[in-house]
Amino acid sequence: MLPSILPPSATDHLPVLADDVRRLLAVRPGETVVDCTFGAGGHAALLASDLEGRGRFIAIDRDPSVRAYFESFNRRFGSLQPRLLRGELSLVLEQLGSNGVQADAILMDLGVSSMQLDRPERGFSYAVDAPLDMRMDPSADVSATDLVNDAPEKELAQIFRRYGEERYAGQIARAVVRARPLSRTGELVDVIRAAIPAPARFGEGHPAKRVFQALRIAVNDELGSLEHALPAALQMLRPGGRLAVISFHSLEDRIVKTFTREAERGCTCPPDFPICVCGNEPLMRALSRRPIRPSADEVAENPRASSARLRVAVKV
Numbered sequence: 056m057l058p059s060i061l062p063p064s065a066t067d068h069l070p071v072l073a074d075d076v077r078r079l080l081a082v083r084p085g086e087t088v089v090d091c092t093f094g095a096g097g098h099a100a101l102l103a104s105d106l107e108g109r110g111r112f113i114a115i116d117r118d119p120s121v122r123a124y125f126e127s128f129n130r131r132f133g134s135l136q137p138r139l140l141r142g143e144l145s146l147v148l149e150q151l152g153s154n155g156v157q158a159d160a161i162l163m164d165l166g167v168s169s170m171q172l173d174r175p176e177r178g179f180s181y182a183v184d185a186p187l188d189m190r191m192d193p194s195a196d197v198s199a200t201d202l203v204n205d206a207p208e209k210e211l212a213q214i215f216r217r218y219g220e221e222r223y224a225g226q227i228a229r230a231v232v233r234a235r236p237l238s239r240t241g242e243l244v245d246v247i248r249a250a251i252p253a254p255a256r257f258g259e260g261h262p263a264k265r266v267f268q269a270l271r272i273a274v275n276d277e278l279g280s281l282e283h284a285l286p287a288a289l290q291m292l293r294p295g296g297r298l299a300v301i302s303f304h305s306l307e308d309r310i311v312k313t314f315t316r317e318a319e320r321g322c323t324c325p326p327d328f329p330i331c332v333c334g335n336e337p338l339m340r341a342l343s344r345r346p347i348r349p350s351a352d353e354v355a356e357n358p359r360a361s362s363a364r365l366r367v368a369v370k371v
Contacts, residue, residue, distance in 0.1 A: 069169075070097030071301055071360045075347050076162060077101050079367040080297050086159035087111040089151075089291070091144040091284065093121050094168040096128045102160065103132040112137040113156075115147045117192040118171065143192070143276075145283035152291045159296045161288045165281065166303040167191070167271060169359060179271060181263040184241035189271045199270045200238050208232045218278070218306065219269030223251045227266060240267075268304065278306060285314045289338060292370040298339075299367045308346060308364045315341050315368050339368040 070076070076098055082088055082105035090099045093114035103112050112135045114125060125139040140147050144163065171191065172179050178188030178199060189199040203211070208228045215224035230250035237243055247263045248256055256262050272278060288298050302308040321337035346364035354361045 069357045071363045072347065072349055072365045073098060073101055075365055076299055079342055080160040080299050082106060082160050084109040089113045089158045089161045091115045091162060092164045093125060095170050096124045098162055098164060099128055103135060106135060108134045110135055114139045115144050116141060117143050143280055145280050145287055148284055148287035148291060152287055156291060157293045158291045159293055161292060161298045163300045165301060165307050178240055181240060181244050181261055181267045184239055187238055187240050187243060189274045191275045197274060199274050202270060202274060203231055204236050214273045215266050215269045218272040219265035221265040221269065226250045278310060281307060281310050289370060294370055296370045297367060299365060302364050303362045311366050315339060315366060337371055340371050342367045342369065
């Protein structure tokens with residue numbers, strides 16, 4: 056039986072890779088900063104401090120529970136007249152861009168936040184028994200309960216395989232369909248444990264980790280949102296503006312890496328053409344060829360940072 060509450064976490068408000076984000080975004084007074092995933096405001100406080108009271112700060116988050124954190128942030132940095140825009144990040148960025156808003160620094164800290172993981176009623180954690188929800192926006196139409204109870208077996212297997220890279224996707228999907236209806240995270244964990252071979256239950260990491268990741272990504276369309284948000288962010292950036300993206304699994308990082316490489320490439324002519332005839336120019340320049348990873352000291356202090364990858368690029 057899983058517990059129904061989680062103990063308070065010391066990592067609730069620890070921003071991941073904070074020193075690297077701050078150094079590479081290099082925010083200066085008078086600039087416009089956009090934090091696309093405000094959360095508890097950890098990164099936001101550091102970046103706002105670098106504005107030194109002069110500039111503009113825009114916060115975005117689809118989760119209404121961040122309002123209390125933003126109000127605290129606003130009391131501290133009121134001279135910046137910060138705005139909190141609630142909504143899915145790609146839609147908000149596109150709207151800002153269409154309104155002519157430009158930015159000098161944009162941060163995306165992807166995935167689920169500590170405050171969401173540690174609130175049992177949100178249903179994100181496989182470590183606690185709670186309603187099976189996983190919606191980052193609680194007003195969204197489809198929850199994880201809807202998905203596991205309504206999706207065909209083949210679709211569930213595809214979700215587990217594609218978004219969770221789950222080796223036993225087919226077996227787990229079959230077991231989920233047989234066990235329906237499911238409404239609690241603990242029920243789903245039990246089904247997953249029973250569906251996989253015994254050695255896999257005691258392997259590296261929790262046996263439900265990949266399935267929970269897959270369901271969360273599907274429920275919130277996280278990869279689709281990222282694919283639309285990156286070009287919207289690039290469009291918003293002024294020349295010399297910086298884009299920083301923190302991802303937590305290979306699926307996200309692959310999208311960011313591909314987008315950055317294509318934006319860096321410019322010319323799309325075949326390699327055997329003697330001269331460029333397409334006229335395309337590079338749009339971005341990556342500040343590092345490989346993603347930046349947290350140090351051993353940071354992981355020791357905040358284990359949730361262990362899988363983080365940071366990529367930063369400048370608009371040229």
